[in-house]
Amino acid sequence: MIRACLSALALVLPLAAHAQGGVGSALPGTAAEARGTGDLGVVIERATGSVLVVDQSDRAALCRVEGLGDLSHASLTFSPDERFAYVFGRDGGLSKVDILTCTLENRVVQAGNAIGGAISDDGKLVAVSNYEPGGVKVFDADTLEQVADIPMGSKTVGLADAPGSRFVVATWDTGEVWVLDHSADPADPQVTQVKGVGANPYDALMTSDGRTYIVGLFGEKGLTTIDLWADPPRPRRILPDYGKNQPDLPVYKMPHLQGWTLAGSTYALPAVGLHQVLWADAASGAETGRTDVAGQPVFVTARPDGRELWVNFATPDNGTVQVIDGMTREVKQTLQPGKGILHMEFTPRGREVWLSARDDDKVVILDTRTYEKLGEIEARAPSGIFFTTRAHRTGL
């Protein structure tokens, strides 16, 4: 009878369900009980097509989910209940992972080559931005069935959600921004096209209020912002000198615009190809200063209180992380937390920062005030770290 009961229990207990193998595998110490999901996170293991579910409170891995395809350039979003992660792989795979039961609940290969996605503000639609065949496809968040297919005659980049069941995306080939409004009919979005955004948008960023969409340009200098509250929305050029300075300048990595930070009314952003962080006034778009740093910056990420900015770097300086004081704009700390630091994620209220050290096969956890190491988690070539609090944010 005990064995029978245990079998029955195994059917309902979340993290134990796949402890015997299968797609998900529980790591030692996995708790076999109901639990809150507000302190969970997911780490992309880029080389092995797997993700690691982690627990912020215990600073530990809970389990690994495999079989997600090519995650060499992957990102993810969370469902509003903070239970499901939608993982966008480079190979066009869209995977839905249940982080409570540690299972790959569903997976569709929806394109040949994809570059990220977003979830609508009601949690019902997941959109994916595609290089091949281009355009955007939209899926039912519950079933992953296709709801809408919006070809745009172009590769798309910088897909982000906006309030009111909207998605915003930029088109690489045609230099446009498309606003897709699914609020009236999920399957047939109302489309607003903003033309003349600039040559070859390569990435974009939505401010956290969902109002301003900022497009980075590969084909020319400067950036373009669009005020989505304006009717109609129009492109506005800012930071006209921002971008690659000389044609022969080696740029080891074009910085993601998600590496930007808006602290108060000031942007801090990685200079392209230079060992500098740039400061710009958010209202005017004018540059207001520069801070010299240890390498080519990739992410300039504000601690949640905005008082410090943490910077990581492109190769060959990707073992260094620097901390800039947001008031003095001076480097106050230089750290060597591990080899190949690809990403930094703060706990929601900023007490800790988690860093992926790809070439050390671990995630390193630091106290954001003392800079002491609080813990480490083994991970296979980790890249992006995503905490569930992202479920509640606009513009990701």
Added chain:
Amino acid sequence: MIRACLSALALVLPLAAHAQGGVGSALPGTAAEARGTGDLGVVIERATGSVLVVDQSDRAALCRVEGLGDLSHASLTFSPDERFAYVFGRDGGLSKVDILTCTLENRVVQAGNAIGGAISDDGKLVAVSNYEPGGVKVFDADTLEQVADIPMGSKTVGLADAPGSRFVVATWDTGEVWVLDHSADPADPQVTQVKGVGANPYDALMTSDGRTYIVGLFGEKGLTTIDLWADPPRPRRILPDYGKNQPDLPVYKMPHLQGWTLAGSTYALPAVGLHQVLWADAASGAETGRTDVAGQPVFVTARPDGRELWVNFATPDNGTVQVIDGMTREVKQTLQPGKGILHMEFTPRGREVWLSARDDDKVVILDTRTYEKLGEIEARAPSGIFFTTRAHRTGL
């Protein structure tokens, strides 16, 4: 054997555990399974000493927990994993509710008369602000054992968390602000006293970055702000005309400062005793305009994108809610969602607003763009509505 198995299951299944009665009671439709907690919430039932656990996704109540004492002026905070709610009752009761299993896990009566609390940024300490005997007491978030007792020779108000295991509170009798830093020793906080804050602080507000603490004064006009990044922090008076205008002016309810909103660089705040919302520049503290509204405003709450502000009112106008356009500062919508609207809570990305209609014994759910009613939930004289996303915010 089946019965024995079911008994075993009942021990581990979260929401079914108390379906047979006891402290928690499951409502019809309760799901007996593990679930994410990112879309849960808690509604205070002020007259019955109970709380209702609600599900944002299903727009439904999950269960009720009773036995929390006097909740006539109650608030709560959440643990970082979004599983536990710490409920601060008027009678000095501190209750820890497990919203997954729907149980009152622990309860201590820690004072004779209390006025709110906060949780530290590492989730380890819960602080309570007391009228009687005054001061602040700090408890272990896990066990509710007392960790520290900080008498201040005064009633205390406006307790809020700040980054780095700190709490900030104002003293009614002595006109001070105390900063308690528990980072080195939880049991023996380092205390910074800011004197000369003004006569009789009655409430306070922390900005969401944990930098600026704003104190409302009952004994004189104006408000006092303190920049917690300054060393030492000093009081600065703003809005010198803010407050009760004539001694004989009837003020039906002193507005909570949590009713303030910071939208961009502008504060929107309820005028005391007047049928107006005031606008002020956050940097200078100067008033920049007024909007006439339908009654004495209580809460002026920004939709998460900041484009609209929703306003509720003191009696006799507490059946009305108005929506102000954040760009034009004009009232764009007047609603009558129910009787005795005490509180408004937005879903994290602003798609819906939930309103407590105390005198209708229900929670009313509106679409924030169409203003259509999306649902209702029966509740006993509901007051505060708290969604779990608050676990991730600073300064609550």
